[in-house]
Amino acid sequence: MMSRFDAAAQMLGITEEMYYILKVPARQVMVGLPITMDNGSIKVFEGHRVIHSTILGPSKGGIRLDPGVTLDEVRALAAWMTWKCAVVDIPYGGAKGGIACNPREMSAGEIERLIRAYTVAMLDVFGPDRDIPAPDMGTGPREMAWLMDEYSKSRGMTVNAVVTGKPLVLGGSLGRTEATGRGVTVAALSAMDKLRMNPYRSSAAIQGFGNVGSFAAELLHERGVTVMAISDVTGGYYNNRGIDISAALAYRNANKGTLEGFNGAERITNEELLALPVDVLVPAAKEDVITAENADSIQAKMIVEGANGPTSASADDIINEKGIMVVPDILANAGGVTVSYFEWVQNRIGYKWTLDRINRRADRNMKDAFDRVFETSQKYKVSMRLAAYIVAIDKVASTYKFRGGY
Numbered sequence: 001m002m003s004r005f006d007a008a009a010q011m012l013g014i015t016e017e018m019y020y021i022l023k024v025p026a027r028q029v030m031v032g033l034p035i036t037m038d039n040g041s042i043k044v045f046e047g048h049r050v051i052h053s054t055i056l057g058p059s060k061g062g063i064r065l066d067p068g069v070t071l072d073e074v075r076a077l078a079a080w081m082t083w084k085c086a087v088v089d090i091p092y093g094g095a096k097g098g099i100a101c102n103p104r105e106m107s108a109g110e111i112e113r114l115i116r117a118y119t120v121a122m123l124d125v126f127g128p129d130r131d132i133p134a135p136d137m138g139t140g141p142r143e144m145a146w147l148m149d150e151y152s153k154s155r156g157m158t159v160n161a162v163v164t165g166k167p168l169v170l171g172g173s174l175g176r177t178e179a180t181g182r183g184v185t186v187a188a189l190s191a192m193d194k195l196r197m198n199p200y201r202s203s204a205a206i207q208g209f210g211n212v213g214s215f216a217a218e219l220l221h222e223r224g225v226t227v228m229a230i231s232d233v234t235g236g237y238y239n240n241r242g243i244d245i246s247a248a249l250a251y252r253n254a255n256k257g258t259l260e261g262f263n264g265a266e267r268i269t270n271e272e273l274l275a276l277p278v279d280v281l282v283p284a285a286k287e288d289v290i291t292a293e294n295a296d297s298i299q300a301k302m303i304v305e306g307a308n309g310p311t312s313a314s315a316d317d318i319i320n321e322k323g324i325m326v327v328p329d330i331l332a333n334a335g336g337v338t339v340s341y342f343e344w345v346q347n348r349i350g351y352k353w354t355l356d357r358i359n360r361r362a363d364r365n366m367k368d369a370f371d372r373v374f375e376t377s378q379k380y381k382v383s384m385r386l387a388a389y390i391v392a393i394d395k396v397a398s399t400y401k402f403r404g405g406y
C-alpha cells in the first residue's frame with residue numbers, strides 16, 4: 001500500500017506535512033476477546049479495528065475473520081478503504097477490522113459469541129455517524145446481523161445504520177450481496193471496451209469462489225465471457241470449453257461452501273490458474289498472490305483485482321512491462337462499498353429502493369470512476385493503479401486543505 005501511495009504522492013507533489021497526515025492512521029484499537037468454546041474451554045482471540053481516516057465522512061470498511069489477520073494487514077486494508085471510497089466518490093473515510101481466527105473450524109455458536117464480544121469491545125468505535133463495519137473475508141449477512149443486534153441492545157433501540165451487508169429483513173439492501181462481483185464485472189467490461197476486446201470472444205480465470213469471485217464468475221458468464229477456470233482454498237478447476245458456473249455454484253452451496261470434489265473440470269493448482277492463457281484474470285481470494293516470482297508467467301491481457309491487494313508491489317513493474325492492463329483493487333472491487341453506502345442511505349431515510357434503481361446507480365458510479373481513473377492514467381501517462389491513487393489522494397488532500405484546522 002505504502003509504495004504505491006508514495007509514488008502517487010510524489011507525482012502529485014503533495015507537501016511533506018500532508019504526506020504524514022495521509023499516511024498515519026487516525027486510530028487503531030486492539031482487543032483481547034475471551035470466548036467460551038463449545039467444549040467448555042476458554043480461548044482468547046485478538047481483534048483489531050483501524051480507522052485510517054474520517055476526513056471525508058464516517059469511516060467504512062469490512063470485518064475479516066481469518067487466521068492470517070495481523071495489525072499490519074488491517075492497517076493496509078484500512079488505508080485502502082480510504083482511497084477506495086475517494087476513487088468512487090462516496091462520502092466515507094476508511095477503516096477495517098479483523099479477528100485472527102479460523103471460522104472454518106468454528107461452530108456457528110462460537111462465531112456468534114466472538115462477533116458479539118468484538119462488537120461490545122468496539123462500542124465506542126462503531127456508530128452510524130462514526131465508523132460503519134461491513135462484511136469481508138469470512139463474514140457475511142449472518143455476522144452483520146449479530147453485530148447490529150448487539151450494538152442496538154447497548155443503545156436501547158434498533159440502530160440498523162451501524163452496519164451494512166445485513167440480511168434484507170434487518171434493513172439490508174437489495175443488491176449488496178452481489179455488489180462487489182457486479183462491480184468487478186462492470187470494471188472488466190469497461191477495460192475490455194478500452195482494449196477493444198469482445199466479451200463473447202474472451203475468456204477468464206477467477207481465483208476465489210466466495211462472495212466476490214462467485215458473483216464475478218456468474219455475471220461475467222452472463223455477459224458472454226467464457227469462464228475457463230475457478231478456484232477456492234481447495235484448489236483450481238479448469239475446463240477450456242468453459243466451466244458450468246450454475247453447476248459449480250450449486251455444488252459449492254451443497255458442499256459446505258467449497259468446490260472440493262467438483263467434476264466437469266480438470267484439477268489444477270491455484271498457482272497454475274494464475275498462469276493460464278486466458279484474456280482476463282480475476283484474483284478474488286486474498287492478498288499477495290501475484291508476486292515478482294510468478295508475475296512473468298501471467299499470460300492474461302488484463303488483471304481485474306477483485307481481492308484487496310492481490311498483487312504485491314514488487315510485481316507491478318514486471319506486469320507493466322508485459323503490457324498487461326491492471327484494474328486495481330481500489331477501483332475494481334469498490335462496487336461493494338458503493339452499495340453499502342446505498343444501504344446506509346436507505347436505513348437513514350427509512351425507505352427501500354428497488355433492485356433496479358440500486359444496480360443502475362451502482363453501475364453508473366463504477367463506470368464513472370473507471371472513466372475518471374482511465375483519463376487520469378492517460379493524462380499522467382501512468383498505470384491505472386497509480387492513476388487510481390492519484391485520483392484518491394488528490395481528493396482526500398484537497399478536502400484536508402479546505403477543512404484546515406490542523
Ligand SMILES: NC(=O)C1=CN([C@@H]2O[C@H](COP(=O)(O)OP(=O)(O)OC[C@H]3O[C@@H](n4cnc5c(N)ncnc54)[C@H](O)[C@@H]3O)[C@@H](O)[C@H]2O)C=CC1
Binds near residue numbers: 137210270285337
Ligand atoms: N465481500 C466484499 O464485499 C468485498 C471483499 N473484498 C475482498 O475480496 C476478497 C475475497 O473476499 P470475499 O469473497 O468476501 O471472501 P469469502 O470469504 O466469501 O471468499 C473467499 C474465497 O477465497 C478462497 N480462498 C481462501 N484462501 C485461498 C487461497 N489461499 N487460495 C485460493 N483461494 C482461497 C475461499 O475458499 C473462498 O472461495 C478479499 O480480499 C476481500 O477483502 C473486497 C471488496 C468487498
Ligand SMILES: O=C(O)CCC(=O)C(=O)O
Binds near residue numbers: 060133134164
Ligand atoms: O461494504 C463495505 O462497507 C466495505 C467492504 C470492504 O471491506 C471492502 O471494500 O474491502
